Amino acid sequence: MSVNNAMTADFLRSAYGGESMAHMRYLIWGDVADKENMPNIGRLFRAIAYAEYAHADNHFRELKDKEGDFTVTAGAVFGASKTENNLQGAIDGELHEIEQMYPVYLETARFQEEKGAEKAFHYALEAEKIHAKLFKDAQDMAKQGKDMELGTVYVCPVCGHTVVGEAPEKCPVCGAKKEMYKDFPA
Ligand SMILES: [Fe+2]
Numbered sequence: 001m002s003v004n005n006a007m008t009a010d011f012l013r014s015a016y017g018g019e020s021m022a023h024m025r026y027l028i029w030g031d032v033a034d035k036e037n038m039p040n041i042g043r044l045f046r047a048i049a050y051a052e053y054a055h056a057d058n059h060f061r062e063l064k065d066k067e068g069d070f071t072v073t074a075g076a077v078f079g080a081s082k083t084e085n086n087l088q089g090a091i092d093g094e095l096h097e098i099e100q101m102y103p104v105y106l107e108t109a110r111f112q113e114e115k116g117a118e119k120a121f122h123y124a125l126e127a128e129k130i131h132a133k134l135f136k137d138a139q140d141m142a143k144q145g146k147d148m149e150l151g152t153v154y155v156c157p158v159c160g161h162t163v164v165g166e167a168p169e170k171c172p173v174c175g176a177k178k179e180m181y182k183d184f185p186a
Pocket residue numbers: 048051052094127128131132
């Protein structure tokens with residue numbers, strides 16, 4: 001499948017940039033959480049960083065026949081202070097994706113009948129909803145100076161679906177099998 005419309009291609013490149021930066025930012029913030037003696041929040045950041053990698057991977061692959069060098073503009077949250085504040089940055093970034101970015105990208109892909117891009121944007125949108133919630137749970141504890149309680153985190157490598165405790169038999173978003181989930185154990 002190839003991307004035929006310039007606007008969908010632009011959105012895929014921007015989403016790739018945004019997810020790439022989120023991936024790196026969460027790895028950095030995970031290290032900060034570890035140093036603040038919040039290893040579960042650190043692990044949550046690393047698990048979700050992997051989900052953002054899956055999204056970047058999907059967007060990148062959709063653009064496989066669009067070779068060359070492009071300037072990519074994407075929103076990037078900055079700040080590397082204490083974990084409580086970093087989590088606010090994470091929540092803000094996820095909410096931007098949930099409320100504005102992905103709904104608009106998804107509608108555009110649908111309008112332009114770009115099936116592959118539509119799937120990639122849909123996968124990301126569904127995962128980010130879960131991420132926002134998990135980051136809020138983490139922030140509630142971090143604000144009290146405590147680590148969160150967190151079972152094993154499972155991430156679907158196909159769509160980034162993220163779940164705590166046990167992986168489902170089948171990914172509810174993309175249908176991948178339980179065995180495919182990547183685990184981030186305590
Ligand atoms: Fe996310």
